[in-house]
Amino acid sequence: xxxxxxxxxxxxxxxxxxxxxxxxxxxxxxxxxxxxxxxxxxxxxxxxxxxxxxxxxxxxxxxxxxxxxxxxxxxxxxxxxxxxxxxxxxxxxxxxxxxxxxxxxxxxxxxxxxxxxxxxxxxxxxxxxxxxxxxxxxxxxxxxxxxxxxxxxxxxxxxxxxxxxxxxxxxxxxxxxxxxxxxxxxxxxxxxxxxxxxxxxxxxxxxxxxxxxxxxxxxxxxxxxxxxxxxxxxxxxxxxxxxxxxxxxxxxxxxxxxxxxxxxxxxxxxxxxxxxxxxxxxxxxxxxxxxxxxxxxxxxxxxxxxxxxxxxxxxxxxxxxxxxxxxxxxxxxxxxxxxxxxxxxxxxxxxxxxxxxxxxxxxxxxxxxxxxxxxxxxxxxxxxxxxxxxxxxxxxxxxxxxxxxxxxxxxxxxxxxxxxxxxxxxxxxxxxxxxxxxxxxxx
Amino acid sequence: xxxxxxxxxxxxxxxxxxxxxxxxxxxxxxxxxxxxxxxxxxxxxxxxxxxxxxxxxxxxxxxxxxxxxxxxxxxxxxxxxxxxxxxxxxxxxxxxxxxxxxxxxxxxxxxxxxxxxxxxxxxxxxxxxxxxxxxxxxxxxxxxxxxxxxxxxxxxxxxxxxxxxxxxxxxxxxxxxxxxxxxxxxxxxxxxxxxxxxxxxxxxxxxxxxxxxxxxxxxxxxxxxxxxxxxxxxxxxxxxxxxxxxxxxxxxxxxxxxxxxxxxxxxxxxxxxxxxxxxxxxxxxxxxxxxxxxxxxxxxxxxxxxxxxxxxxxxxxxxxxxxxxxxxxxxxxxxxxxxxxxxxxxxxxxxxxxxxxxxxxx
Numbered sequence: 181x182x183x184x185x186x187x188x189x190x191x192x193x194x195x196x197x198x199x200x201x202x203x204x205x206x207x208x209x210x211x212x213x214x215x216x217x218x219x220x221x222x223x224x225x226x227x228x229x230x231x232x233x234x235x236x237x238x239x240x241x242x243x244x245x246x247x248x249x250x251x252x253x254x255x256x257x258x259x260x261x262x263x264x265x266x267x268x269x270x271x272x273x274x275x276x277x278x279x280x281x282x283x284x285x286x287x288x289x290x291x292x293x294x295x296x297x298x299x300x301x302x303x304x305x306x307x308x309x310x311x312x313x314x315x316x317x318x319x320x321x322x323x324x325x326x327x328x329x330x331x332x333x334x335x336x337x338x339x340x341x342x343x344x345x346x347x348x349x350x351x352x353x354x355x356x357x358x359x360x361x362x363x364x365x366x367x368x369x370x371x372x373x374x375x376x377x378x379x380x381x382x383x384x385x386x387x388x389x390x391x392x393x394x395x396x397x398x399x400x401x402x403x404x405x406x407x408x409x410x411x412x413x414x415x416x417x418x419x420x421x422x423x424x425x426x427x428x429x430x431x432x433x434x435x436x437x438x439x440x441x442x443x444x445x446x447x448x449x450x451x452x453x454x455x456x457x458x459x460x461x462x463x464x465x466x467x468x469x470x471x472x473x474x475x476x477x478x479x480x481x482x483x484x485x486x487x488x489x490x491x492x493x494x495x496x497x498x499x500x501x502x503x504x505x506x507x508x509x510x511x512x513x514x515x516x517x518x519x520x521x522x523x524x525x526x527x528x529x530x531x532x533x534x535x536x537x538x539x540x541x542x543x544x545x546x547x548x549x550x551x552x553x554x555x556x557x558x559x560x561x562x563x564x565x566x567x568x569x570x571x572x573x574x575x576x577x578x579x580x581x582x583x584x585x586x587x588x589x590x591x592x593x594x595x596x597x598x599x600x601x602x603x604x605x606x607x608x609x610x611x612x613x614x615x616x617x618x619x620x621x622x623x
Numbered sequence: 624x625x626x627x628x629x630x631x632x633x634x635x636x637x638x639x640x641x642x643x644x645x646x647x648x649x650x651x652x653x654x655x656x657x658x659x660x661x662x663x664x665x666x667x668x669x670x671x672x673x674x675x676x677x678x679x680x681x682x683x684x685x686x687x688x689x690x691x692x693x694x695x696x697x698x699x700x701x702x703x704x705x706x707x708x709x710x711x712x713x714x715x716x717x718x719x720x721x722x723x724x725x726x727x728x729x730x731x732x733x734x735x736x737x738x739x740x741x742x743x744x745x746x747x748x749x750x751x752x753x754x755x756x757x758x759x760x761x762x763x764x765x766x767x768x769x770x771x772x773x774x775x776x777x778x779x780x781x782x783x784x785x786x787x788x789x790x791x792x793x794x795x796x797x798x799x800x801x802x803x804x805x806x807x808x809x810x811x812x813x814x815x816x817x818x819x820x821x822x823x824x825x826x827x828x829x830x831x832x833x834x835x836x837x838x839x840x841x842x843x844x845x846x847x848x849x850x851x852x853x854x855x856x857x858x859x860x861x862x863x864x865x866x867x868x869x870x871x872x873x874x875x876x877x878x879x880x881x882x883x884x885x886x887x888x889x890x891x892x893x894x895x896x897x898x899x900x901x902x903x904x905x906x907x908x909x910x911x912x913x914x915x916x917x918x919x920x921x922x923x924x925x926x927x928x929x930x931x932x933x934x935x936x937x938x939x940x941x942x943x944x945x946x947x948x949x950x951x952x953x954x955x956x957x958x959x960x961x962x963x964x965x966x967x968x969x970x971x972x973x974x975x976x977x978x979x980x981x982x983x984x985x
Contacts, residue, residue: 522680523713525700527727528778534701537726541717 264594267371270363273313274301278367281360286385290360295343302335319377319589321362327353361385374595379403399579399596406576409494409565410558414505416498417554418547421505425546428506429513443506451500455567458496462486462568488570496564501557505550512546548615556604576600629653629689630782630814631677636686638672638838646672648838650686654816656781659808661817661825664835665861670818673835674784677816679703690782701730706775706783710790712767714759720746720770721755727778745773748807765796772804776811785817789824801827822862826850834858850909855896856983859907866913866952868906869985872897880982882906886948891923892980903985912979913954915942915963915971922974928952930969946973 215223271278276297284294302310314328334350347354364385365373373383380397384390391397424443428436446454461467464483472478486492516539524534562577569578576596583593611617631654638647647669654660662670675681677688679700687694695703714723724742733741746752749769759767768788775783785804789797805828808815819825825832826846833843834857842849842858853859860867868890874881880894882904890906897904917925928946937958942965944952954973956962965971 517711517713519709519711519713520715522678522700523707523709524715524726525680526678526703526705526707527774528701528704528730529726530701530730531699533730538715542715 260594261598263590264374264598265370267366268369269313269316270366271369273305273309277301281363292342292344295347299343320365374591377592378596378599402576410555412494413497413558414551414555417502417505425506425509425513428510443503462492487568489572492568493565493573496568501554504553508549509546512543516542552611560600630656632689634687637684639684646838656814657812659815659830661829661832663825663832668835669838670835674786674818678707678784704780706780708771708775708785708788710787712771716759720757724774724777741777745777749773764792782814787819856905864910866908868947872900872902872904875900879977884947888947891977892982893978895981896984897982904982905985907981907983910953910955914974917974923977925972925974928973930965930967
């Protein structure tokens with residue numbers, strides 16, 4: 181600009197932009213055909229080429245976790261679900277017996293042909309399979325395991341037909357028609373029997389659904405208790421977490437950081453250590469009871485039972501799951517500017533009304549996320565009920581563990597696991613309908 | 624009460640957040656009914672704090688605020704009945720536009736039919752009649768701004784506070800909204816207290832501007848007075864463009880003073896705020912009041928200036944001279960058919976009248 185003298189507008193050079201317009205390459209000259217780039221390649225091809233590298237890079241980044249997920253999550257879960265309905269063992273080991281069972285009238289005493297089929301099946305079977313089968317059959321009627329075991333041992337003493345008297349001689353229970361009838365529940369290679377067992381139901385020999393004996397009903401009770409504990413824990417966490425999250429979001433940074441460390445501290449401490457700490461607090465000669473007694477609020481003979489029961493499970497689970505509730509709510513509250521509350525009050529709402537009508541509705545995505553997170557973790561919780569639950573505090577998770585580790589009834593454990601998964605998916609669906617998953621903010 | 628009665632009075636207001644520094648130092652200010660008063664100042668000057676005290680979100684550390692002659696220090700915000708437009712609008716995101724507008728009417732327990740009627744009227748006033756069912760996020764910035772204005776007015780407050788309401792808008796929209804706010808103010812006859820740091824916004828909108836700096840009102844006057852007759856160096860600098868010449872007072876002639884500018888030139892200026900002979904003074908001179916190449920002896924102050932820089936701005940040419948020991952002396956030469964043609968390095972006389980050059984504090 182130096183030295184320019186501004187006197188006459190017409191002496192300014194003409195705008196360079198106006199001249200260039202007509203010489204610019206017109207990519208969209210032909211609206212009917214494909215759009216071409218300047219050198220004649222179709223625009224789409226050119227675009228794909230230019231994006232190829234970044235796509236490859238994206239695939240490269242996703243690949244390792246994808247492989248990890250497939251091998252360590254998708255395949256095991258798939259096998260779990262398969263196992264929960266798989267009942268092919270009896271068909272594999274006892275094909276002739278089950279064929280004979282089909283021809284039987286289910287009420288008269290089994291004839292020689294059935295015994296012969298059974299003998300031939302057991303003779304042909306691997307020993308290991310027979311032992312597994314005994315365990316499987318025992319789920320339908322107790323006594324099967326020992327019957328199969330005794331018979332397996334005695335098979336070599338049977339020299340030839342007729343088999344019926346020989347088998348009866350080995351064990352007279354072969355004459356009990358109830359054992360034969362129970363074969364009906366395992367004749368199909370696919371069964372929903374484990375799912376029925378998981379809710380105190382079973383098949384009878386004609387595959388009709390019926391309830392198990394009164395003294396063996398435990399699963400329904402445990403399902404209800406699990407739901408109840410999860411609900412109480414979720415509500416308890418929400419009540420405790422909401423004010424803390426609000427403080428975290430509104431206090432000055434220096435103080436809120438300190439508070440955040442307090443919230444996260446439990447995460448950095450071993451779960452076991454925390455539970456044991458609670459045991460010290462809650463036991464009958466523990467800190468709480470001792471304090472109450474020494475303050476005279478409680479008589480020494482009347483110490484509160486807060487552990488090895490329902491109460492203990494609930495208290496400890498609330499403490500352990502609290503951060504899962506605080507963090508999502510906090511992350512949502514953090515995004516709500518204080519001006520909303522001010523605006524609401526300025527417009528005439530009392531502080532309480534402003535909270536209810538303006539603040540609370542905006543925290544719902546965080547509350548929803550926190551509740552669903554806590555509920556999902558609580559419903560499958562295992563370690564806390566195991567340690568402080570006692571008899572009344574055991575949840576479905578403990579039973580799953582029991583069947584995995586002790587009774588080795590993996591079919592039932594898998595069925596219960598799958599039921600839990602289904603319960604969570606239903607919950608998620610309900611949440612989506614009520615609040616919308618898009619609104620969920622995990623933190 | 625007539626129109627000149629004060630609606631709001633700040634009496635000896637002081638505010639401190641930490642007990643060590645005063646954010647607002649002894650503020651006394653009245654706002655008349657129907658007035659559009661702007662609090663203008665740099666950030667941290669205490670203007671927003673004053674607005675928050677008036678709205679009731681910050682307690683005054685000392686002093687009393689009166690609304691229609693009633694002390695309101697102990698009245699909670701929701702009982703003050705003052706409308707407010709927040710900086711980022713604070714439209715409730717979980718409610719539709721109509722629900723936002725109905726909110727102040729809901730809490731006042733208004734009947735459904737009257738509520739609908741008022742919401743409609745408010746939306747029509749800001750030309751958003753069709754937008755009642757939308758959510759705030761579905762609106763553009765300018766539309767959100769209008770909804771915020773409508774919401775602050777829907778319950779018929781006598782006083783509306785606006786806290787930098789146009790800060791988030793782009794330039795064109797900001798200018799358009801200025802006119803809309805101005806016409807709403809004129810049509811409804813409400814009282815507005817407006818906070819901004821944008822001086823052109825303040826000049827466009829206000830009846831009166833209170834210039835804040837360092838917790839003190841430096842000057843409170845109508846826009847033209849503020850621009851043409853600034854009372855101190857801060858106001859002169861803050862409002863509009865301003866040439867400053869530093870010097871010491873050499874001679875006091877009652878209405879005028881002679882000031883020794885740093886390199887020995889003597890400038891005659893109007894006496895506004897100087898403490899007497901020997902005291903330092905800042906001379907304030909608007910760029911458009913400087914005459915380039917005046918007739919010799921036609922003006923009391925004529926000095927030789929060297930052209931340092933020329934910037935072509937279309938309607939005028941912004942020219943920077945070095946004169947009287949400063950090289951930051953700006954003159955706006957209008958781009959008329961008969962104006963002086965200069966090039967860089969040219970020497971030319973510049974001059975100005977005594978009354979256009981104001982001798983202020985240092």
